[in-house]
Amino acid sequence: MGVSLWAFIDGDKPLHYTKIGSKRQNMNPKTKTFLAAAFFCVSTISGLFPPPAHARGLETPVIDVEAGSVVEMPLDLFVGAPVASGPAVTNISGAKSVRVSVAPKRSALVISAPAGFSGFDAFVVSASSDGKTTFSRAVAVRVTAPRRTVLRYKPAKSVKSVAAAGDFNSWNPSASPMTGPDKKGFYSIELKLAAGEYNYKFVVDGQWLADTANPASVPDGFGGTNSVVFVGAPPKSGRWHSVVVDDTTARVAYIAGKAAPSFDAASLLLVSGDKILARGGDYSVDETRGEIAIKLASLGSPPADVMILARDKSGAILSGFVARFPSDDGWNGRLMYFAFTDRFHSGSAANDRPSGDPDVAPAADFRGGDFAGITEKLRDGYFERLGVGALWISPHFKNPDRPYIDALPPHRKFTGYHGYWPVSFDETDPRFGTIEELRELVAAAHKRGIKVILDMVLNHAHEENPVYKKNPGWFSKITLADGRKNIRLFDERPLDTWFDDFLPDFAYEGNPAAVEYMVSNCLDWIKKTNCDGFRLDAVKHVPMVFWTELRRRIRRDIEIPRGEMFYLVGETISGREKIMEYVGFDKLDGQFDFPIYWAIKDVFAWQTKGLDYLERESGKSALQYVGSIPSPLLGNHDFARFSAFADGAIPPGSNEKARSWDNRPEVKNRSTYQKLRMAFAFLLSEPGVPMIYYGDEIGLSGAGDPDNRRMMKFDKLSGDERETLQYVGALAAFRRASKALRFGERHTLVSSENTLVYLKNYFGETAVVAINRSPRPAEVSVELPPFFKNPASFEDVVSGKKIQLKKLRIPPMSAVVLRGI
Known part of the structure; x- marks a missing residue:
């Protein structure tokens, strides 16, 4: 057995990147060059x-x-x-x-x-x-101060390669090779990580090994362990909570963990709107109770949110906290619904135009969904009944008229029904509808208080796109110097690889004209449609210079004139560290939380990991996404459906895309709907902007792409489908009405493999979520923390029954969501 050693070289924050002029530079303190923050x-x-x-x-x-x-x-x-x-x-x-x-x-x-x-x-x-x-x-x-984390490993015998893999590199076994051996036989790597908790292993000649010298570990879900390194203050050192608010004062408390120091009142910094409150005397501190009292009159009308920064009494910098006083027209806390345009609903048969190619399977062809169909469902109240506050539609761009063959095996034919092959960045696809119909959709959503997100394809164009034909120098080359085709080399060449041989990849680095053209195109679509946000495709495959320029222009030309946030949410299928590279004041507002998606699948669908694992993963997201507006999810158009996983049709390790063509999965077990409802109870209590992928609200099944994009089903629902739809609607309606569920801080009360109970509190408003994954009823005695203003009793938001927490009974494979009354 080898000997391993990890070391944390303490400081308070890692090195980051940002845009300085047209360049991104790294800070060297010795030479006093620029640091990107x-x-x-x-x-x-x-x-x-x-x-x-x-x-x-x-x-x-x-x-x-x-x-x-x-x-x-x-x-x-x-x-x-x-x-x-x-x-x-x-x-x-x-x-x-x-x-x-x-x-x-x-x-x-x-x-x-x-x-x-x-x-x-x-x-x-x-x-x-x-x-x-x-x-x-x-x-x-x-x-x-500078922060460095060093991992070291000493093998017992000669080895060919040693690498580190973990949350910090999306568990990529080749992304972080370790150097060595040194004179003492150690391999090592220095990592620059943001504050948080990171699971990791060493990959030694292809074998995955835990760090035996590190006592901190957690189960890996496969019978072994992952090692854990804490960067910055350990997350269990304490948590901020909004305690109570009255007509004049809001009180915020820092609740230290066991044997953890309390916060240092002398270090406090409070900032709100145009004021530095910590220097203005508009707050007071009760150190005995660990409370900060903030005068509401100092925050304006309506009150602006307050950002709180502090150290604890050991000197460690605590995670930032935002005391939120949100308005109903903001983004944070909304529920997003992804309506995949071609597969959602047909409102006009006049624009139905499938390819007519017999070699194209129906699942890979246009099926007739359009803007008019989404507008029709807006008008009949479908989204309002689901508590939806934001509507994401798939790309609206014009796509090619004929199908194309996938460059990689098994070389199937597909059309551009999905919208991600733009042959024009200036036109809508006529099979989806006209620009007037898109504007009508946005207006219908706004009339119902629903914001609209357009899906922007900014990584590539189609080879028929005039932008590519007129400006080939704006794109990378498909043939590499060694003669290989640069197609889907995502790990090796993330910023210039082509997604297919007919999809040229933008080379924004060194091409400011390309950046200017595409950013201006984005602003044109905002102005033409009056949309409220963008879902940004393939974020990690686009250079940072593009994202910072997009944010700068949207801030200058859209957000400040409108006086409201234009939500930029990105798709980076990766770990939290990589996700947060692209999030910040000068970049995106948030990204889809794929780590929590993977945890939801493991815990509820496959049940290979326990609810205590999900609780830890949610805590990691809360710690690392401070200040952002993430979007947690339990499914999307790139992965097989939750129901296919939960029903056993697609077990761990299987090829989910293979089932798209033969023996397509259907739900056969009623327990699948129970698993789905538990997952939704968790998802709809998460912070940020949770996302529902169309059809998940009824348990629609489907293997990998394209089977996960079946036509939406509105009629002839089964009893289980209707029950699930009603359940999701009830929880979503409660979320929309509950500031505790949307903005409250989570306090875990019970956490085990099959039982999870947690409280969410927002200035005295309380909600409780209780989940029992066991096939048997669970009865737990729940004691609420004494530091909250606890309600006299609770009510089940679905059944309306009064519930006593001291003898909380949770039915088998169920979740109970309670409101304090």
């Missing part, structure tokens, strides 16, 4: 320029900077227009330790953090658009 969105307040009275949703930034470094950030992100042609910064005030200045020629805000300083600071930047009226925004700065 992480910018986190931690609040949902009005922007620098006054929005309409009803509009809220722009973020307050927290800027993470390493000590001894300098950060530049485009002023457009703050003031909405270049300094030379628009609002000018009139004043920067409030900074105590960092230096803040403006570089007019570069139209940038410059933040310098002194060497040796670690802690918090804040400043207020003010600007004027007319020389008379001044508008202001507060900015928090978190200055941290």
